[in-house]
Amino acid sequence: MRTLGQLPLSIKLPLLAAAMMVLVGAVASQQVLRALARVQDARVQELAQMHVEGLSVALGPFVLRRDNWEVYDTLDRASKGGEDQRMILTVVADDRGRVLAATDPRRVPMDSEIDDLAQNAVALENLTVDGSNPVLRLLTPLVYQGRAVGQIASELDVSDLLSERRGALMSLILGNALAVSFLSLAGFVAIRKMLRPVTTLARQMTETQGEPHLFPAAEIPRGDGELARLARTYNAMVDAVATKADAERRLAERERFVALGRLSSSLAHEINNPLGGLLNATDTIRSYPDRPEVVRQSADLLDRGLRHLRDVTRVTLDQNRLDHEDRPLTPEDFEDLKLLIQPEVSRLALALDWSVLIPKKTSVDLAAGPVRQIVLNLLLNACMASGNGGKVGLTAQNNACGLSIEVTNSGPEMPEAALGRLMTDAPLSPGGGVGLRLVRDLTTGLCGRISYRRIDGLTCVRVTFDRARGATDAQE
Template sequence: MGTRLPLPLSLRVPLIVAGLMVLMGVIASQLVVTSLVRSQERQLADLAQSEFATLSTTLAPLIQREDLWEMFDALDRATFQAGRFAPAAASLVDARGQVIVSTRPERHPIGSPGVALIAGAVPLEDLSYDNARELISVRQVVEYQGRPVAQLVIDFNASELAAERRRAWFWLIAGNTAATLILALAGYLLIRRVLAPIGRLSREMSRSGGASQTFPEAMIPRHDVELANLYDTYNAMIRAVEARGQTERRLAERERFVSLGRLAGTLAHEINNPLGGLLTAVDTLKRFPDRADVVGKSADILERGLKQMRDVARGALNVQRNSQAGTPLSAADFEDLHLLIRPEIERKAQRLHWQVAPDVADCGRLPAGPVRQVVLNLLLNAAAATGPGADLGLIAQRDAGGLRLTIWDSGPGLPDHLRPRLLSDAPVEPGDGLGLRLVRDLVQSMGGGIALGQTAAGQNAILIDLPLAEDGTGTDA
């Protein structure tokens, strides 16, 4: 099927007007020509009746006397008349169907059959005009003292009438065409001027580079109340969108801090756990400083506890540093994420499945900070949404397009009312799930995509595809 070429409104309206003008012109032209034809036919009938009345009166006694020369002379004088509908030839056929006399003896000799001549002529009372003919053959019975004596056939020259009709058609077509073009051009210029403010508004609304801007007061057509209201409504809409965007950013930042608070609480719990053992070891050292075996065991407890606290603190510090600096993604980032999420998982008695492919280390063109924040946020959400004893995990692997991250859990999946926050750019209302919008913003900033799916085992999953930057510098976070 062929595609239709879209036409702007400023062109469609003049074309519609031009089409209506053409239609009206055709109808008006047909009415004018029809009126002209009727007028011409009335003139033809009047002229023909006058001509037949004169000749019939003249020829009737001549036919009675069989005076051929006088009959020929009368017919010949009639054909030499000038006018718009003058006789061009005339013939007289007797009651037996033979030609008595004709102004064209070479075509209709005296005594020749006149049946065809009569058959080719129309009766005077049925006279009409066909524009395709320049000669009209008309016949009428010639009577003498109330009885028919012959039939008179006259060929009238209608070339002037045909020329008049052609001139009428020419001027009608030329006039209608000129009027249509002039009015269409005037309509185009007028519509273009009227729609200019709407065109500016449409271009501003369809801008692809950067956010739309409000129109300054000087550009609002205050002389047109409806257009001014439209511009004011657009400006109000832009301000409302900007205000909503600022609110969303503040709420997303608040959610980020909430997530960090949750993480800080978990880290505090993870650090507090070994502190009891460390304090016990210190107390043992104080009580038995002279026993080498007790001192050695207490030193081992202190070393393990301190290393555990160091690892937790280092992981949190790496997350903060990588969020602020454009550090490339590496395998160590996933180790830090595993270390950070594990205390929350253990606190809820959940099972964490961690699958990071070795080739993920080749994804250094991706920024570490946004990737870590996305994974940590989704894992914390999964841990919060599923109950104790649930399974959740991360699958990180390379594919043809870049890095694929699969965050899955054994729960019922992402609720329907939260899906728009993660899968669309539609405005979100305050409430739960603002971290999901932050995840979407971070993934989009890296040129990636988000989808919902399932793992090979059938668990609900969130699939994130992150393309690798071609210039080797990573995408802008």
């Protein structure tokens, strides 16, 4: 069955048609043989009835007188008739079952019992050619003037009828075989021709090599049949696929330029934000050149800020991926971030709630560059969302579970578009900045998690980095 299921449709359909023709031929042959058998049985019964009735009329007086010689003479003359040659044996007995005469006295002697011959004999109405025995036995009463005066037993040779039946059977088998073979071949050719569009369609679909080909117009069937509609529908689908592929190529080119613009915007965004703090540091140095501790603190800020800008340029050169072998994160990085956003806090008159629960002289085994970018972007977005006179907060805590950073603001809930940029990897919708998507990319690169919630009128964004290698004490 599995092998049959793997055959092509152009072979399975002719095989199915051939099987149905064989079934129909077998049924038709059976009906023909039954009709022939009924005709033969009728012929045999008619011959036997004529034979019995003729003998009854001719032998009735002789059987009454038990005249054996007259009975034998009559049987002998009857056996020499034309159609009666089918009767190979006829035996006449009296009403007691004693044999009076037989056409073959040596086989059935006179005055013997007829019961031995009548063991396998049947009545006239049950006489039939059963298809296995070439000799039939018939036992009928001998009726004369309305009463049974004896019995007649006969044997009929039906070998010619059996031969005729076998000949008819062989003719039917041969005829059916020839008809099935011819019709199967014709069906195979016709079905293969009808299925040629399907074969062509299958070839077009399997030999595309990444690009579907149109169905040849010359091979599309005429009219509006199912196969013609299938071919036209396939061509329409190929045209649609080609149109879509062309649109995707144009869109890819457009996205390439958009990505370049986003990269430029991201680079400007990441460089422009620290510049305000660095410029403040230079102004502080100019304003307090006589205070070494202020100059030293500002110089350290300049050093860390410039290193951060260097990291940003490295990120751009490395396809927007930070080098995770950067220096580890320290509490001083959070102090730098506080100084960097101070101009924005002052400009908007924001209330800043700052809590960094990381012990001094310790470092967190996370690259400082990407974490600074994450926190700076979240703080700038929080300042923008809070508006004038709002409230912004940061809580950073490093414990046995890892580093947790939460940025809050008193502004409205984060829009759906902004949430999509921060919480999912869905394609960026037109408009909007790249800061929140950059936060997500950097957090994912450090195997961190981002969560968002709204509680007590505050928007809270938490970034968590599970402890993988732990914190280490900084060595002086």
